[in-house]
Amino acid sequence: MQRLIESDNFPFEFLSVIGERESWRKEIHRPIYHLHKWWAKRLGSTFRGILLSSLLPSNANLEREFYKRHDLSGTVLDPFMGSGTTIGEAHKLGLTALGRDINPVACEAVRVSLGKLDRSHIQREFARLEASVGHRINELYRTTDSAGLPADTLYIFWVKQVPCTTCAETVDLFPTYVFAKNAYVGRKPAVHIVCPACSHVFAGQYTDAAVACPACHHGFDPHIGRAAGVSARCSACTNTFKIIDAVRNHAQPPSHRMYAKLVLRADGEKEYLPISDDDLRSYDAARASLAAEDMADSIRLPVTRLLDGYNTRQALNYNYSSWRDFFNDRQLLALAWLQREIASIADPATRDAFMTLFSGVLEFNNLFTSYKGEGTGAVRHMFAHHILKPERMPIEGNPWGTPRSSGAFSTLYRSRLVKALDYRLAPRELDEDLTRQASSPPFSGVLRDRWPVDGRLEQRGIYLSCASSDSLQLPSHSVDLVVTDPPFFDNVHYSELADFFAAWQSLYPHGFFSRPTETTRDPREVQDADADAFSAKLQQVFAECERVLKNDGLLVFSYHHSRPEGWEALAGAIYGAGFSVVNAHPVKSEMSVAVPKLQAKEPIQLDIILVCAKKRTDASSTSYAPDLGDLFARATAKAHRLEAVGLRVSHNDFRIIVYSELLRRLGSASAADAIAILQRSRDGIDASLKARLITPPESSTRGASSAEAPLEPMLF
Ligand SMILES: C[S@@+](CC[C@H](N)C(=O)[O-])C[C@H]1O[C@@H](n2cnc3c(N)ncnc32)[C@H](O)[C@@H]1O
Ligand SMILES: [Zn+2]
Numbered sequence: 001m002q003r004l005i006e007s008d009n010f011p012f013e014f015l016s017v018i019g020e021r022e023s024w025r026k027e028i029h030r031p032i033y034h035l036h037k038w039w040a041k042r043l044g045s046t047f048r049g050i051l052l053s054s055l056l057p058s059n060a061n062l063e064r065e066f067y068k069r070h071d072l073s074g075t076v077l078d079p080f081m082g083s084g085t086t087i088g089e090a091h092k093l094g095l096t097a098l099g100r101d102i103n104p105v106a107c108e109a110v111r112v113s114l115g116k117l118d119r120s121h122i123q124r125e126f127a128r129l130e131a132s133v134g135h136r137i138n139e140l141y142r143t144t145d146s147a148g149l150p151a152d153t154l155y156i157f158w159v160k161q162v163p164c165t166t167c168a169e170t171v172d173l174f175p176t177y178v179f180a181k182n183a184y185v186g187r188k189p190a191v192h193i194v195c196p197a198c199s200h201v202f203a204g205q206y207t208d209a210a211v212a213c214p215a216c217h218h219g220f221d222p223h224i225g226r227a228a229g230v231s232a233r234c235s236a237c238t239n240t241f242k243i244i245d246a247v248r249n250h251a252q253p254p255s256h257r258m259y260a261k262l263v264l265r266a267d268g269e270k271e272y273l274p275i276s277d278d279d280l281r282s283y284d285a286a287r288a289s290l291a292a293e294d295m296a297d298s299i300r301l302p303v304t305r306l307l308d309g310y311n312t313r314q315a316l317n318y319n320y321s322s323w324r325d326f327f328n329d330r331q332l333l334a335l336a337w338l339q340r341e342i343a344s345i346a347d348p349a350t351r352d353a354f355m356t357l358f359s360g361v362l363e364f365n366n367l368f369t370s371y372k373g374e375g376t377g378a379v380r381h382m383f384a385h386h387i388l389k390p391e392r393m394p395i396e397g398n399p400w401g402t403p404r405s406s407g408a409f410s411t412l413y414r415s416r417l418v419k420a421l422d423y424r425l426a427p428r429e430l431d432e433d434l435t436r437q438a439s440s441p442p443f444s445g446v447l448r449d450r451w452p453v454d455g456r457l458e459q460r461g462i463y464l465s466c467a468s469s470d471s472l473q474l475p476s477h478s479v480d481l482v483v484t485d486p487p488f489f490d491n492v493h494y495s496e497l498a499d500f501f502a503a504w505q506s507l508y509p510h511g512f513f514s515r516p517t518e519t520t521r522d523p524r525e526v527q528d529a530d531a532d533a534f535s536a537k538l539q540q541v542f543a544e545c546e547r548v549l550k551n552d553g554l555l556v557f558s559y560h561h562s563r564p565e566g567w568e569a570l571a572g573a574i575y576g577a578g579f580s581v582v583n584a585h586p587v588k589s590e591m592s593v594a595v596p597k598l599q600a601k602e603p604i605q606l607d608i609i610l611v612c613a614k615k616r617t618d619a620s621s622t623s624y625a626p627d628l629g630d631l632f633a634r635a636t637a638k639a640h641r642l643e644a645v646g647l648r649v650s651h652n653d654f655r656i657i658v659y660s661e662l663l664r665r666l667g668s669a670s671a672a673d674a675i676a677i678l679q680r681s682r683d684g685i686d687a688s689l690k691a692r693l694i695t696p697p698e699s700s701t702r703g704a705s706s707a708e709a710p711l712e713p714m715l716f
């Protein structure tokens with residue numbers, strides 16, 4: 001039986017339209033995959049579509065089946081589980097799901113999200129935390145408003161400082177003195193400015209090019225600070241120096257100075273104010289408490305060190321050598337108190353749910369975060385870039401938080417944990433009109449955190465494993481379907497970034513952190529800046545998938561890459577592992593605007609779903625030059641199908657459709673032949689793509705643009 005996903009009837013345009021809707025607010029639509037940060041999260045709707053189409057016959061109507069309740073049987077494996085999208089969606093359809101990831105941060109988040117959770121326990125323990133440690137943390141952030149009345153600090157604004165390389169005068173690294181503005185500054189130009197001479201805080205207009213401080217009358221351009229690009233200008237000797245030189249002269253990360261606060265008054269209004277002497281005293285008191293608790297060993301603080309790597313190098317260059325350095329003393333104190341209290345919860349499932357929630361809070365409460373301003377979630381978290389980029393104007397929130405805080409434990413409790421609980425009770429799908437339709441029975445909450453040694457699996461069971469998938473410890477021919485999203489060939493190592501969370505998670509043994517974890521890096525992580533090494537590692541995992549798959553099973557995964565090397569590495573892995581590509585479908589991937597992709601002139605907005613079957617030994621071997629005309633005709637037809645539903649297909653999008661079509665033509669080629677054919681086709685493809693640019697077919701000008709910028713670019 002040919003399955004829908006193998007055939008050209010697979011309605012990738014339908015999934016693209018749904019995916020486009022879902023991608024704007026993924027965390028709202030499927031909160032179970034968003035309890036904790038993970039990178040490159042895929043869309044749940046895409047994976048529901050993939051799973052259904054891999055099991056239903058080619059004449060099935062996916063648009064109808066998508067919203068129906070299913071009780072399918074079969075075993076699905078995801079060897080690169082990430083945040084568990086495949087696992088959760090498979091469970092909803094009644095399937096047995098085996099998930100594995102090499103990284104304990106990912107595994108633990110999935111274990112909590114899909115495992116045992118008891119709403120009433122959780123509510124009770126949250127109330128207890130709120131009354132105890134929540135109250136204590138809030139005390140650390142008590143302040144006064146402009147009338148001298150008690151108020152809560154929402155955010156404290158800090159600036160990095162370095163000593164001038166010539167005269168050693170301390171220089172504030174303000175790139176601008178406008179520290180607070182609205183996300184829509186064109187429409188709402190009111191801003192807040194800090195005076196470089198006296199640190200007074202006052203209101204202004206974004207368009208102001210010259211202002212005078214109402215307190216000290218100092219006149220200045222609020223948009224020009226002492227730091228510009230890689231350099232800073234000294235206020236004392238006026239010398240300009242390289243910031244990195246000033247940083248390198250010291251063994252510690254740069255120091256910080258607090259210069260402003262946003263308070264929540266008792267009447268519910270917010271107010272920007274300068275830092276008072278009481279604020280300084282309050283910070284010093286927190287600092288003294290931290291030192292005392294640390295000395296008495298009554299709290300646990302991160303001890304693991306940053307290891308060198310593409311993603312950590314910039315932080316290391318700024319002397320951030322331990323994960324502890326990422327926090328100021330008050331943040332450390334509040335976070336350590338909170339984690340200690342969570343660790344004392346008796347019920348392990350509830351404790352671990354809060355541990356994971358706590359870990360997510362870290363992302364918004366450290367010195368690498370900045371202020372997005374008003375009109376949007378206030379805190380720009382540290383992973384807005386794929387590298388750890390030291391922030392010149394970090395903000396400090398209250399880690400417990402008020403109802404008006406962003407990125408705090410108490411707010412994420414409601415927006416993440418409670419929402420995940422709601423979704424588990426009544427899983428829903430989004431339809432084209434943005435209404436949600438009930439689709440599946442509740443999550444069972446039954447999950448095993450290891451794979452059965454005897455290979456025996458329960459219907460609709462969820463089995464997780466934290467290990468490398470280059471060796472699967474499963475019987476051969478035991479899995480019906482492999483559905484996954486492998487790492488792409490680029491520089492991003494998730495483990496280098498995940499170590500930030502692991503530094504805290506490993507402080508208290510729980511779940512997949514039962515053993516001390518120095519780092520989540522592993523030489524077997526499929527990631528390498530070298531295409532051959534990447535290809536070899538991916539091939540090893542795919543070869544294991546080939547072994548455990550039943551003979552008529554499919555390997556289906558999403559992939560994208562803009563450069564030919566990325567496709568050659570992939571082709572080598574697929575064909576070397578004993579698979580061949582039977583179809584390739586373009587679908588709308590993540591966001592219309594994603595930060596790293598935005599940097600490319602022609603963003604890629606598509607993922608390719610590659611459908612692979614075990615290589616047929618009777619198929620003739622392939623060493624031909626593919627017919628580029630035919631390839632382009634098929635690619636154009638697929639692009640047309642997307643454009644017909646209003647999606648824009650960029651030039652780079654088209655390029656990857658062409659490459660994926662080429663992958664389908666390789667029959668039973670060996671890895672070496674597959675790579676050679678792709679390499680030989682490079683020039684021809686490039687020439688044809690260029691020719692297409694000069695005389696664009698009607699298609700590339702048609703179709704409504706879907707690339708309207710969202711308010712805040714989201715992460716890829
Ligand atoms: C692109 S991400 C998957 C993201 C996932 N689709 C989601 O929606 O969150 C790839 C995952 O592969 C994992 N990984 C890398 N090498 C691995 C290996 N050798 N074995 C198992 N997992 C691995 C990474 O830790 C990462 O979570
Ligand atoms: Zn100087």
Ligand SMILES: [Zn+2]
Pocket residue numbers: 195196197198199200213214215216217218
């Ligand atoms: Zn002033």
